Amino acid sequence: MWKGIDVSDNQGAINWAQIPKNVDFAILRSVRRSGKADHQFAANLEGCRKRNIPMSVYKYTYAATPEAARQEAQQVVALLQSYGLTGTMVWWDVEDKDVLRPLGAAKLTECIRAAQEVITAAGYSFGLYVGLYVYNEHWFDFNAFSGTRLWVARYYKGYRTMLFADEPDQSYKPPGDRWLTVWQYTSCGEIAGIKGDVDLNISYEDPAAWTQHVAEFGVIYTVSVADVWTRDQAEAIQQQLAPLGVCGVVHKVQILE
Incomplete structure (x- = not known):
């Protein structure tokens, strides 16, 4: 297993020189709702590059139509291209209860597929991030994305702080009836180099494999x-x-x- 973090400007300025050497990967927020880059994207990307930490990105989607989803995906692609990133994994974050849940499974599936088409056509990898409730409530047709890597959030210690060195209890691992790639097991992680809480994750696949070279x-x-x-x-x-x-x-x- 590989352990990593996902970060955004919510963590402020990260001191990447203090990030432990055993951090195996980092997932960076790409663009904000405005379509502009996360305020710390450039600094976080540079930190990963200097420490040789495999990185991917995520996009929290608000898209309620395929057209809006394509626009969001194009914003992510433009950002990655502007930094010369190729083959990067883009995790499509599907969890907004106000905008996405009311769409229904068919419409939301269509939106996600529209984003996927834009991202993969540009040469990037595509994965899905969901909360366990999204998975359990079948917000969209998961079978329509067979073979797509899945990142699931399931917290089991509430708001109790977990150190990066702590090992999560595998009995709380999200359901395994499809291949789970990453488990986000807490939003209250503590790690050197970051002030305040940070999400902690376990990957069941080498993150280096997330970058696809056709x-x-x-x-x-x-x-x-x-x-x-x-x-x-x-x-x-x-x-x-x-x-x-x-x-x-x-x-x-x-x-x-």
């Missing part, structure tokens, strides 16, 4: 055989390829080693 997977091509394959089959393949940066309607796929 070339590593060989040559990918598609053949249109729509008269043979059903739409459901085509969409299932599309979801499997999305983490590799391949988007669009895919009817048939052959991977050449």
Whole structure:
């Protein structure tokens, strides 16, 4: 397992020189609701680079339409491109109870898929962040994102402080009926270099694998055989390829080693 933190300008200025060497990854907030970069993004990115800490980003979404979701995703892509970041994992944070919950599963699924298409088309990886309540209440169609990495928040000690060195009780790990990549186990973490609370996480996969390089997977091509394959089959393949940066309607796929 790998342990890490996720941070934003809510943590203020972080002293990355004091961040422990055993921090295996960091997830940085990308853009704010305004569409502008998180106030500490540049400093946090530089801190990760200097300490060789694998990093990814997250975007808290407020998008209630596919058009708004595409706009949010384009803002994230523009930010990453402006810093020369390639293949970076973008975690799509789906948890807003006021805006997203009332949409219903079908509409919210459509919004998330619109964001995914923009992000993967730009060559970035796409993952989903949800609170356990979102998962349990089936806010959207999780099956529509089969193969997509999942980051779930489940806190089990309330607002009691947990040190970074503390090991979370694995019996509280979120449900495992789909592949769980990251567990955010507290929002009240304490770690050197950060004043106040910080979210602490465990990854069950090496975070270095979150950055996808399509070339590593060989040559990918598609053949249109729509008269043979059903739409459901085509969409299932599309979801499997999305983490590799391949988007669009895919009817048939052959991977050449």
